[in-house]
Amino acid sequence: MKHRIVVLGAGYAGAFAAGNLARRLSPADTEITVVNAEPDFVERMRMHQLAIGQDLAVRKLSDVFAGTGVRLRLARVTSVDPERKTVAVTGEDGDGELAYDTLLYALGSSVAHHGVPGVAEYAFDVAGRSSALRLRERLARLGAGGTVLVVGEGLTGIETATEFAESRPDLSVTLAARGELGAWLSPKARRHLRQAFDRLGITVHEHTNIEAVEPTRAIADRVTGSSIPADVTVWTAGFAVHPIAAASGLEVAETGQIVVDRSMRSVSHPDVYAAGDSVYAIGDNGRPLPMSCGSAGYTNMQATAAIIARLTGGKVPTVGLKYLGNHISLGQRDAIFQMVDGDVRSKSWFLGGKFAARLKSGVLKGAGWGIAHPTFGMPKRQRRLATIPDRASVRAAA
Ligand SMILES: Cc1cc2nc3c(=O)[nH]c(=O)nc-3n(C[C@H](O)[C@H](O)[C@H](O)COP(=O)(O)OP(=O)(O)OC[C@H]3O[C@@H](n4cnc5c(N)ncnc54)[C@H](O)[C@@H]3O)c2cc1C
DSSP states (O other): OOEEEEEEOOSHHHHHHHHHHHHHBOTTTEEEEEEESSSBOOOGGGHHHHHTTOOOOOOBHHHHTTTTOOEEEEOEEEEEETTTTEEEEEETTEEEEEEOSEEEEOOOEEEOOTTOTTHHHHOBOOSSHHHHHHHHHHHHHOOTTOEEEEEOOSHHHHHHHHHHHHHOTTSEEEEEOSSOTTTTSOHHHHHHHHHHHHHHTOEEEOSOOOOEEETTEEEEETTTTEEEEOSEEEEOSOEEEOTHHHHHTOOBOTTSOEEBOTTSBBSSOTTEEEOGGGEEOBOTTSSBOOSSHHHHHHHHHHHHHHHHHHHHTOOOOOOOOOOOEEEEEOSSSOEEEEEEOTTSOEEEEEEESHHHHHHHHHHHHHHHHHHHSTTTTSOOOOBOOSSOOOHHHHHHTO
């Protein structure tokens, strides 16, 4: 019987990992299945662009994996049973169950509402494709002078506010920041950010904690009743992982992310690996890696390297788990590239302006292209398994 590897999620982490596994392991004794809810690869890093009306390249997962030997199952994962080593799914063809010998969990994340009243009912978000399309449809109906409030001064909030203001100068765009805009950036980068916001005419409310969202405004202080008018409120106040991992009995952190060892293997269930936003991984700087495309890259490379080594009897290599900095687009023509040091403090040097924007555009295109060609550039060394391990022997090798 072949060793069954099931990869949950075909986002930045899962799609690349599945291709890598297929390239490196022999189909004679391994079977790789990817489960994904959507038929296309969703470029989450561009969801704010999709929301404001830009059209994105469509990359069908069936094309992405054509010829790789990877089986694609279009279905929604509803639960994982790590004791029975099964995954429950539901799709167009009804409910089903997949058995695995090795699982790679890479289901990403979605918007975090933080329990704020009205967010689920009235706010929009750019965390996924369906929500971005819902916002796109709403913005298309919003006439000149309409008010858009972006809540959250993190990377997604900044990218969303600037992209919207640049693409729709007829709208009045406001950003509500809990702290100070760009407080974590170096002084020069922060100045650059503020100039960009001024140029694009974005109003910023600093030290403003949105306590509730209503259909046409956001409440900044429920005691005084102070509020910000908003025809459309876009919630970008963070991401949260899907509750599936926690509900399955896998050991998770407070964030719900799967706790892993240095090889991205679950500390509670050695047949399970995690990568991308779903993993609670400590980076080389001793801190949890942030949810980002870069982290998705490093963690999926470490997870796949460990899976391949353990199955083929090799030594598990150590892939760097780095956090070098942030690359924030400010519309299509401007961006900030800010490096950080080992303590995650911004270095004084930063790159801003058109060149940084071109670099960011290259990063986005490169990431999309890499997903569309998941086996490109990797040595095709399809190794046989050392043995076809049963559950007991995989655990023994732990
Ligand atoms: C608007 C926006 C801008 C961003 N900009 C940047 C940026 O500039 N730089 C950066 O580094 N990061 C950025 N990010 C963050 C980055 O997109 C994520 O960190 C990255 O997508 C994580 O990759 P992943 O593979 O873990 O998850 P995802 O890319 O989210 O992939 C998860 C996959 O799992 C599938 N899935 C989820 N649930 C289920 C289920 N129950 N059943 C089946 N399939 C399921 C999804 O359909 C998806 O295909 C941005 C995010 C957003 C939303």
